[in-house]
């Protein structure tokens with residue numbers, strides 16, 4: 479658990495972070511969003527003491543972070559950043575194994591862990607283990623950075639635009655990996671991103687910052703449905719908010735049981751999002767879809783009315 483209470487950071491005359499309070503519960507993924515310069519990275523770096531806070535308290539698992547030695551604290555907390563911070567004269571494998579080695583894991587266990595992570599992040603060991611950072615693409619280097627952050631299996635991960643330099647396909651792949659990892663390992667994660675779709679897709683708790691303050695926090699759905707002010711509404715996508723809500727709501731939540739009516743030809747998987755279902759409707763010129771399971775067996779149906787939230791109780795379906 480990470481707790482910030484009235485935390486402030488000043489750089490000279492400028493207050494970069496202004497008396498913020500925030501609790502990130504164990505196993506929660508908290509995304510910090512906001513316009514450039516609002517204090518997101520500073521907040522993240524205060525948690526692992528790369529930046530010391532001026533006022534307020536930061537606790538990790540109930541203990542003030544000032545009680546920890548900064549270096550030891552950073553070995554306990556995974557940290558992945560957009561620019562990766564890899565050591566240029568170290569191979570990929572050596573970079574990933576950094577923290578486990580500092581923690582004095584036996585060499586065989588370090589090697590095993592490095593290989594496991596390289597597999598997880600789609601970096602074949604025979605191809606990449608002995609390369610140097612300069613021999614990697616930006617996206618490959620970012621994956622190495624994420625692998626390094628995960629290496630010692632920390633309970634807490636701080637991620638600052640970790641997928642920033644990736645193409646959309648790789649990025650979505652890694653987002654899915656992170657979601658999957660999160661559902662299995664339940665790390666406590668603070669994640670900074672400029673990509674609102676990424677924040678909405680990943681976050682349990684979304685925290686919107688503006689000029690060093692937290693202006694609103696809550697679940698992505700709560701913020702999309704009731705933004706506190708025009709700033710939050712526009713940051714969350716303005717008029718596009720409805721589609722963003724559709725993008726984080728699953729078909730299974732809105733489908734109706736199979737009815738005796740003829741099933742439509744067009745189909746969508748139960749785990750797809752409402753946005754994907756809308757895309758199928760557009761493509762197929764259909765206003766009803768059959769919902770199917772992993773075996774492509776129909777298990778329900780979905781209408782346009784249900785997608786837009788009308789007739790949620792099933793009444794008025796035609």
Ligand SMILES: Nc1ncnc2c1ncn2[C@@H]1O[C@H](COP(=O)(O)OP(=O)(O)OP(=O)(O)O)[C@@H](O)[C@H]1O
Nearest residue numbers: 489492493494512513514515516517518519520521
């Ligand atoms: N080391 C520093 N010295 C002086 N000012 C700093 C320092 N680090 C950050 N700042 C200032 O503090 C404010 C917050 O910076 P921060 O990097 O936390 O913002 P951010 O929300 O992460 O921005 P971005 O989205 O552009 O990365 C900015 O005005 C920045 O110029």
